[in-house]
Amino acid sequence: MASLSQLSITQAQAAESKPGGSRRRKFGQNDQINIAVIGPGGSKGGFKQGLHVTRACAGNPGVKVVAACDVDAVHLEEAGATFGSECRKYADFRELLGQKDIDAVVIGAPDHWHAYMVIAAMKAGKDVYCEKPLTLTIEEGRQIVRTWRNTGAVFQTGSQQRSEAGFRTACELIRNGRIGNIKRVEARLPGGTNGGPFPVEPVPGDLDWDMWLGPAPMRDYMKERTHGSFRWWLDYSGGTLTDWGAHHNDIAQWALGYDRSGPISVEGFGKGPDPIGPNCYNTFPEFDLDLTYDNGTVLHVTSKGENGVRFEGEDGWIFVARGKLEASDQKLIDEPLPSSATRLYESNNHAKDWIDCIRARKQPICDAEIGHRSVSICHLCNICLRLGGYKLQWDPEKERFKDSPEANALLTRPARKGWQV
Numbered sequence: 001m002a003s004l005s006q007l008s009i010t011q012a013q014a015a016e017s018k019p020g021g022s023r024r025r026k027f028g029q030n031d032q033i034n035i036a037v038i039g040p041g042g043s044k045g046g047f048k049q050g051l052h053v054t055r056a057c058a059g060n061p062g063v064k065v066v067a068a069c070d071v072d073a074v075h076l077e078e079a080g081a082t083f084g085s086e087c088r089k090y091a092d093f094r095e096l097l098g099q100k101d102i103d104a105v106v107i108g109a110p111d112h113w114h115a116y117m118v119i120a121a122m123k124a125g126k127d128v129y130c131e132k133p134l135t136l137t138i139e140e141g142r143q144i145v146r147t148w149r150n151t152g153a154v155f156q157t158g159s160q161q162r163s164e165a166g167f168r169t170a171c172e173l174i175r176n177g178r179i180g181n182i183k184r185v186e187a188r189l190p191g192g193t194n195g196g197p198f199p200v201e202p203v204p205g206d207l208d209w210d211m212w213l214g215p216a217p218m219r220d221y222m223k224e225r226t227h228g229s230f231r232w233w234l235d236y237s238g239g240t241l242t243d244w245g246a247h248h249n250d251i252a253q254w255a256l257g258y259d260r261s262g263p264i265s266v267e268g269f270g271k272g273p274d275p276i277g278p279n280c281y282n283t284f285p286e287f288d289l290d291l292t293y294d295n296g297t298v299l300h301v302t303s304k305g306e307n308g309v310r311f312e313g314e315d316g317w318i319f320v321a322r323g324k325l326e327a328s329d330q331k332l333i334d335e336p337l338p339s340s341a342t343r344l345y346e347s348n349n350h351a352k353d354w355i356d357c358i359r360a361r362k363q364p365i366c367d368a369e370i371g372h373r374s375v376s377i378c379h380l381c382n383i384c385l386r387l388g389g390y391k392l393q394w395d396p397e398k399e400r401f402k403d404s405p406e407a408n409a410l411l412t413r414p415a416r417k418g419w420q421v
Helices: 009-015 049-058 073-083 093-097 111-123 138-151 165-175 209-213 227-232 245-256 350-360 368-386 405-411
Strands: 033-038 063-069 088-090 104-107 127-130 155-157 182-188 265-271 286-292 298-302 308-313 316-321 324-327 392-395
Touching: 033 049, 033 093, 033 350, 049 063, 049 073, 049 104, 049 350, 063 073, 063 093, 073 088, 088 093, 093 111, 104 111, 111 127, 111 138, 127 350, 138 368, 155 350, 155 368, 165 245, 165 308, 165 316, 165 324, 182 245, 245 298, 245 308, 245 368, 265 368, 286 368, 298 368, 368 392, 368 405
Parallel strands: 033 063, 033 104, 063 088, 104 127, 127 155, 182 298
Antiparallel strands: 182 308, 265 286, 265 392, 286 298, 308 316, 316 324
């Protein structure tokens, strides 16, 4: 069977007419692409990634934002004001997905909503840009990838570091052996946040709390569960391990050539949240974990050190972060690679790459499988910490733990009735 990385445009086009999704349009260079945003975010929580990405997409010629959806009425009105009077507003994303004039959607909702919305959008015939981290569980990622293959959707995961020249340069240097065999990679993430207990409050009149929760367990409302702080609750996210980890682990795997596979083991230590209680943040604020690949390379995921990714090889080191590219010797960066060097997909604008690929009916720089594999590293780390940090053996092909039923039980989570993926 062909690997997911071999998904061709012929396969994608053939998938368009399969049951479970309407046929996707084929666009000429002058045809208009109508897009919509689900979960734009807004001023109440200071989290506006969906809005930011949608604006970036709309900045490309021939792209129009025709609809927005949010369960927070304030944010929905802000999105409508941003995109103009012709932008239709919806409180229920399912109604938006039923609109046949919408070609593609940007999904900026909290992490616990990603899988359900992504799969529904692809089945409805839409191309998808979904923010990272792509999923809440590894099993959700497997289901997203299966649907992606079956529908032929053009899919971009919002791991925008892949579209920054410094990260691509670092990865090309590593791929071409500039610092020799890689022994260790450090994915250095910010530390997390402690907090609570938080008071239960009345649900604001402008928020549909039941719909905000969706697949997540029913909980009493407190503002700290929503908007920008949702990431500190395991019900909805995975802390900085998934928030920043989805970025830096993605770069680590891209450089190592494992971005469609994964490690074979994980072990480590973490400091749990303090205080502890049902109304307190419950993700891990501090952690040090080692993930080992079948070639012996160790990926060290840590909440210590300068934010970025450091590659340590036999012949030196390279460090890359946003706006920074350094090495043990500057010549390692400055000396051009030979004409025969391995080159990686070049994108200098993550949103534009997605739009261009919609027109060309090809997959962009960070497709569904890559997004799934990158966040799987984060989920492996969280599962390991939740079970005490002892070493777990992982099969990246079967995507199952070896001889650990308790770890395999954490590959998925139950969803509330009516919201099962």
